[in-house]
C-alpha cells in the first residue's frame with residue numbers, strides 16, 4: 001500500500017497514518033466552560049514534550065462545521081485542564097466521552113463517571129481514574145486544521161494503590177494505547193520488554 005499524500009483520499013490517509021503511529025497514549029482531558037459546565041474528551045494526538053516542568057501537547061481538529069471543539073474553547077477561556085490517565089476498564093466510558101455533543105452536555109454524566117475535585121486547579125478529575133496531571137494552559141499553535149494546545153502540569157498524582165516499591169505497577173494501572181481502526185493496545189502485561 002502506498003499513498004501519495006497530495007492525491008490520497010483523506011479518509012484512507014487518516015486510517016493509514018493512525019494505523020502506523022502506534023500505540024498512541026490517550027490524553028483524557030477534563031476542562032470547564034466559562035459557564036461552569038464540566039467537559040471530558042479523549043485525544044490520541046497527544047504526548048509529553050518535556051519533563052521539567054512537565055509539558056504536554058494535545059492536537060485538536062475542528063468540528064465538521066469548522067467550529068472549535070469544546071475542549072479548545074474551554075481552555076482558551078478558563079485556561080486549566082486535568083489529563084486523566086485511562087485504565088483498560090475505563091475504555092467504554094472513554095469512548096463515550098469521544099462522542100460529539102453540545103457544550104451544555106456534561107460528559108462525566110453522559111459516560112456514568114464520577115467527578116472528584118482536583119487539588120490545584122478548578123477542574124474536576126475522573127474519580128475512577130488512577131493517575132492525573134493537573135495542568136495550566138500555556139499556549140496554542142495552529143497546524144493546518146488542528147489546534148495544538150500546550151499544557152503545563154502543576155501537579156502529578158498517582159493513586160497509592162498503583163504504586164509498588166516506589167514505581168508505577170502497570171498490572172494495576174493497566175494503561176492503554178490507541179491503535180488504528182477500533183483497536184487499543186495494553187501498555188502492560190506478559191509481553192512487557194525490559195531493556196538494560
Ligand SMILES: Cc1cc2nc3c(=O)[nH]c(=O)nc-3n(C[C@H](O)[C@H](O)[C@H](O)COP(=O)(O)O)c2cc1C
Pocket residue numbers: 026039040041042043044045046059060061062069070071072094095097098099100101178
Ligand atoms: C480514543 C479517541 C481519540 C481521539 N483523539 C482525537 C484527537 O487526537 N484529536 C481530535 O481532535 N479528536 C480526537 N478524538 C475525538 C474527540 O474526542 C471528539 O471530537 C470529542 O467529541 C471532542 O470533545 P469536545 O468537543 O468536548 O472537546 C478522539 C476520540 C477518541 C474516542
